[in-house]
Amino acid sequence: NAGVMQNPRHLVRRRGQEARLRCSPMKGHSHVYWYRQLPEEGLKFMVYLQKENIIDESGMPKERFSAEFPKEGPSILRIQQVVRGDSAAYFCASSPRDRGPYGYTFGSGTRLTVV
Amino acid sequence: GNSVTQMEGPVTLSEEAFLTINCTYTATGYPSLFWYVQYPGEGLQLLLKATKADDKGSNKGFEATYRKETTSFHLEKGSVQVSDSAVYFCALIGQGGSEKLVFGKGMKLTVNP
Numbered sequence: 001n002a003g004v005m006q007n008p009r010h011l012v013r014r015r016g017q018e019a020r021l022r023c024s025p026m027k028g029h030s031h032v033y034w035y036r037q038l039p040e041e042g043l044k045f046m047v048y049l050q051k052e053n054i055i056d057e058s059g060m061p062k063e064r065f066s067a068e069f070p071k072e073g074p075s076i077l078r079i080q081q082v083v084r085g086d087s088a089a090y091f092c093a094s095s096p097r098d099r100g101p102y103g104y105t106f107g108s109g110t111r112l113t114v115v
Numbered sequence: 116g117n118s119v120t121q122m123e124g125p126v127t128l129s130e131e132a133f134l135t136i137n138c139t140y141t142a143t144g145y146p147s148l149f150w151y152v153q154y155p156g157e158g159l160q161l162l163l164k165a166t167k168a169d170d171k172g173s174n175k176g177f178e179a180t181y182r183k184e185t186t187s188f189h190l191e192k193g194s195v196q197v198s199d200s201a202v203y204f205c206a207l208i209g210q211g212g213s214e215k216l217v218f219g220k221g222m223k224l225t226v227n228p
Contacts, residue, residue, distance in 0.1 A: 004158065033214070042119070042204060042218035043159075056214060091158060102147070102208075104216070106158035 004029075004094050005074075006107035013114050019079040019086070021110045025094030032075045033104070034067060037089040049075060082114045117142040121205040121219035128195055128226050136190040136222050138179075138205035146207040148172075148181055148188040149216070153202040162190075162203070195226045 005024040013019050025032050031050055035043040036059075048056040049069035060067065064082075069075040079086055090110045095103040122137040140146065147166040151159040163172030168183035179190045188205060205219040 006158075031214075035216075035218075040220065042220040043216070044218070045215040048214050059215070093159075102164075104161065106151075106160070108156065108158040 004092055004105050004107035006090075006092050006110050008110060009108065011110055011112045013082045013112065015083060015114055016081050019082050019112055019114075021077040021079075021090050021092075021112070022074045023077070023092030023094075023107060024074040025092075026105050028096060029094035029103075029105070030097045031095040032069050033093045033095070034075075034077050035091045035093065037091065037109075039088070043091060046077075079112075082112075084114050087112055087114045117146065117207060117209045117217045119205050119207055119217055119219040121203075122222055123220060125223040125225065128224065130197055130226055130228050131194045132226075134190070134192040134195045134199075134224070136203055136205075136224075138188045138190065138219060140186050140188065140205075140207050142186075142207055142209055144210035145183070146209050148179070149206040149208070150177070150179055150188070150190050151204040151206060151218075153204065153221070155201070159204065195224075197226045197228055200224060200226045 007022050033048050034046040036046055037043045045059040047060050047067045052071050064080045066078045093104040093106045118141045120139050149164045150162040152162045153159045163174045165172040165181035171180045177192045179188050202221045202223045204221045206216045
């Protein structure tokens with residue numbers, strides 16, 4: 001029973017490029033959450049998705065960031081026109097429908113470096 | 116809004132030393148409280164949790180007690196091992212069915228043999 005799979009583990013992008021981060025939830029988990037960890041900071045909530053629906057995106061920057069969780073396939077966090085300040089570790093967590101955040105399983109994260 | 120303040124590191128201890136990592140929180144009502152651990156190169160794992168005042172969470176020799184009167188959830192272990200070297204995060208979920216975890220900044224612990 002594989003855990004939450006995130007890829008790539010490390011991603012380097014030049015300023016102005018696009019970054020796509022993928023998260024495959026655990027089997028049977030229908031809720032996906034994205035968190036960002038800036039250097040020397042704790043994790044900050046970004047967005048909460050269920051299949052084909054964004055439930056809460058109150059932590060997402062207003063511009064350049066978007067997320068989706070399609071009916072088939074992984075959840076994608078997309079960052080357009082990346083800037084140096086986007087360099088961070090991005091963590092995905094998934095949870096079963098009836099557990100919510102009490103049933104979180106985290107992935108190992110994607111470390112984005114913008115050069 | 117809700118927030119978590121935890122002791123900042125890094126901290127280095129010798130094997131078998133006593134560990135305390137302080138954590139205090141600000142929240143309305145009765146949040147649920149958590150400690151997560153992140154081993155090198157891995158994702159966060161739930162270490163223990165407590166969902167109401169005076170509850171004690173425990174796992175792998177670690178303990179933390181939910182203290183409403185001091186708004187604290189300090190993590191303790193009587194005798195640390197080298198394998199406990201990791202980053203420890205205190206976190207909360209606000210009362211009322213919030214789906215978001217609010218994290219502290221994390222504290223890196225290194226245990227030397």
